[in-house]
Amino acid sequence: MISYIFIFLAILAVASALAVVISRNTVNSALFLVLTMVALAGVYLLLQAQFVAVIQVIVYAGAIMVLFLFVIMLLNLDAEKSLFNKLRVKYFVAFIFGVAVLAQILYSMGTVSNMLPEISPQMAQIGTVEAIGDVLFKEYILPFHIVALLLTAAATGALLIAQHTINPVTEKND
């Protein structure tokens, strides 16, 4: 049963990831990326990581993708017309490079696959919010605070970068 769910979620994730790359409309890409995130959250649930699955849906499929869609609609981009109309050498080189990286990863995985561990039996107790919170607020409390600082700095920096500043020199020249 679990393997059928895994196969379904894996095919869904890979197909929608391909659709992110292939689709011409940027909004479609973003919506397919949401589908990939949700499928990956299902895979996380299969791995008994409930907390990370919920965080994935809330933060990635919720917050970050809303930000992406907001920027796409703000910029009002039209669809890319030249994609795949003519076959270019660049696409073949990119495809061969990607397949080479994939083959390298799979080969290195295949040589160590007999050393990989079996699934741990106590995982059902470990992935819960309670267990993660226990570790997060005791051992990892300093990185947690640093992440809070990082998010504040990122929000402030984004405001500064995206702010519309009018150059006073050009205004005088006009």
Place this chain on the structure above:
Amino acid sequence: MISIDWYLALSAVLFCIGIIGVLIRKNAIVIFMCVELMLNAVNLSLLSFSSYHGNVDGQILVFFSLAVAAAEAVVGLAIIIAIFRNNLSVDVSRINLLRW
């Protein structure tokens, strides 16, 4: 039970789709989304190792990586908006100010 190899293989396939997307697309926003895809693939492999070892530290690392990805998305989209304001385009082949 599924063996860990399948989770790692799914992670590798998603990572390579992200690489191909970064290489062939010209729209800066789509390139950014492909980078997010690669981050997610790495998160999946971290989580599968964490869950197969029965160790919670991998999930904590995924939590921090999610937070860093959120910060990165915010700053990157702000940079894209600033580029669009100057160039009226997010086509990366037209952004060649620093090209030799």
